[in-house]
Amino acid sequence: MSxxxxxxxxxxLQHAGRNLVRLSRYGALGITPSRDxxxxxxxxxxxxxxxxxPVLKSVEASKAVQRVRPLGMRG
Known part of the structure; x- marks a missing residue:
């Protein structure tokens, strides 16, 4: 992935999270969002x-490899 x-x-993902938060805040106002x-x-x-x-796993794997490399192998 580029x-x-x-x-x-x-x-x-950020937008979806904000939307979920917005919908959950309706409950505090006494408004129940539709199930749909x-x-x-x-x-x-x-x-x-x-x-x-998969992107996160790739980044985590890359970070793990960087931590394990001996100092002389770093570029």
């Missing part, structure tokens, strides 16, 4: 999270 795609996925809206927001968040997971 950096642009990673940034786009991260932005979408809550489900759509949760599904969208899950979808974006799943797409971003």
């Amino acid at each position: 950096l642009d795609e990673n940034v786009e996925l991260t932005r979408k 809206n809550l489900q759509k927001a949760a599904d969208y968040f899950d979808s974006i999270s799943a797409k971003l997971e």
Whole structure:
């Protein structure tokens, strides 16, 4: 995945999270969002999270390799 795609996925995840927070705050105002809206927001968040997971695992693996390398092998 390119950096642009990673940034786009991260932005979408951020947007989905904000939407879920907004929907949950309605409850504090006594407004109950529809089940459909809550489900759509949760599904969208899950979808974006799943797409971003391989990127996160790749970054974590890369960081782990960098920590293990002896000092003389660093570039």
